[in-house]
Ligand code: KIV
C-alpha cells in the first residue's frame with residue numbers, strides 16, 4: 001500500500017473528501033490506526049496531559065516527543081506522521097530548525113507549531129529546507145497561561161479577523177496543514193475556504209477538510225471530556241470498532257454534530 005503524503009491530503013481537499021487524524025502516542029494504537037485507514041497520525045504534545053499526568057502541555061520535552069514519535073513510527077508505515085514541537089523549542093527560526101530536524105529524524109513526516117504571524121519566518125525556513133509544517137491556530141494549548149485557561153477563541157470579530165489573517169499568512173509562507181482548535185464553526189468554514197492548505201478541525205465544526213480527536217477521548221479515558229469530543233467506544237464495543245466508527249462518521253459528515261461545535 002502506498003503511504004499517505006501531503007499530496008494525498010491536498011488531493012482529498014480538492015475532491016471534498018474528509019480525511020481522518022488521530023492524536024496518539026504508541027505503537028499498537030498506531031498499528032490499529034493504520035488498519036483503519038487513518039490518514040494522519042499526530043503525536044501530540046497532549047501526551048503531557050493524556051499519558052504523563054501533567055495539567056498542561058507546557059512541561060513536555062523534546063526527549064519525550066522523540067520517544068513517542070519513534071514508538072508511533074515503529075507501529076505504522078502508511079499514515080502520515082506529524083510530531084508536535086514542544087513548548088519553547090521553536091522560539092526562533094534557528095532553534096526551530098534544530099529541533100524540527102530531531103523530530104523528523106525520529107520518524108515524523110511533518111512538524112506542528114502553535115502560533116500566528118510571528119511564525120512566518122520559521123514556517124518559510126523549515127518549508128524551504130524540506131520540513132513540512134502544520135500550523136495550529138485558535139485555542140493553542142501551549143498558550144494556556146497567557147489565554148487564562150482552555151477557552152474558545154475567535155468569538156469576537158477582531159479576534160476572528162486576526163486568526164483568519166494569520167491563517168492566510170502562514171499558508172503563503174508554505175505551511176502544508178492547519179489545525180483549528182476551538183473556534184466558531186463559521187470562522188473555521190471561512191478559513192478553510194480562504195487557504196490552499198487543508199484544515200483539520202477539533203471543536204471547529206464540520207466544514208474543515210479533516211477532523212482530529214485525541215485517542216483518549218475516542219476511547220472514553222478522559223475524566224472530564226471536552227464538549228467537542230466523543231466517546232466512540234460505547235457504541236462500538238471494542239477499540240478497532242471505535243476507530244472505524246470515528247473514521248466513518250467523519251467521512252460521512254455525521255461527526256462532529258451540532259452538540260460538538262461552538263458558535
Ligand atoms: O497535542 C495534540 O493532541 C493536539 C491536537 C489536539 C490538535 O495538538
Ligand code: NA
Nearest residue numbers: 044045046084
Ligand atoms: Na498539541
